[in-house]
Amino acid sequence: MAGHSKWANIQHRKGRQDAKRGKIFTKLIKEITVSARLAGGDINFNPRLRAAVAEAKEQNMPADNITRAIKRGTGELEGVSYEEIRYEGYGIGGAAIIIDCLTDNKQRAVADVRHALSKNGGNLGTDGSVSFMFKHCGVLVFEPGTSEDQVMEAALDAGAEDVVTDEDGSVEVIAAPADFTAVKEALEAAGLKAVLAEVTMRAENETVFTGDDAAKMQKLLDALEDLDDVQEVYTNAVIEE
Structure with a gap:
């Protein structure tokens, strides 16, 4: 881990997220809808929904979009029914990857995830194969x-x-x-x-990637994040530029 800078890695990650901003609203609407469906539309009694709405507001999502997404979740408006699915797998050098999906077609989701992994040097694992290496928690990072x-x-x-x-x-x-x-x-x-505030799967131990391996790992992560059904991708890989 010598020379590893968590701050530089966060800035790198945020820059890549900003470049994909067009997909953020779609992800947030899905998350708000599913959160409301699972635990109701009142943010005072639904921590997951409260966090999703707060993130939507930070991204300047119009209030009407947020309201409609909540109502679709509670059944007040018709909408697509999304299923939550988690896949676990491995990337370059055996790096651990967790892929969270919200999908209306499970067969499509798993086929797309498997293809993105195998095409880019990774492979799909079994349930529990890597999740023990992560902690589900809220993380706030200050500069x-x-x-x-x-x-x-x-x-x-x-x-x-x-x-x-x-x-x-x-x-x-x-x-x-x-x-x-x-x-x-x-x-x-x-x-x-x-500068970064999220509920995430935090890797207990990280693996630093540099050079060609870093480029290959980033390409794999990008391929997964670009899939329509994928909400979040977590990894213990740290990409150094």
Whole structure:
């Protein structure tokens, strides 16, 4: 891990996400719809929906789009019924990958995921083959130079599980998924704005990729993320430019 910069990797990842901004609204509408279907349309009693709506607002999604997505989830409006499916697999050098899908066609989704993996040097694994290497949690990352003491005080008071300062000076806050929004709001109230805030599958141990292997791994991840049924791709691979 020598020379590895979590901050540089986050900036790299955010840049690639920005380049794919056209797909973000589609993903968020799916997530809002499914969240509302599973636990109701009231954000006060549905943490997953509350997080999805907050993200939609940050992405400047129109309020009418958010309302319609919630109503489709609760059955007040007709809409497509999406199924949640998780696939696990391996990338370059055996790197662990988790692929979360929301799809109306399971056969299409698994065929597309399998094809993207095999075409780019990866392969599909079995359920549980890599998920044990990740922790489901809320993560907030603050840029290098942010006061660790200030972050720690606000985060722990709000119910965060841990605060970690990385070698490059960036500060990470880890929270249980159900507590994520409350922790995020408490930090913002304290004047601390995270550059990355998400409920994710956080790799317990990371593998750094450089050179040709980094390019191959990034190509594989891009192929998966470009699939219409794919919502999120998680990996323990760190791509260094």
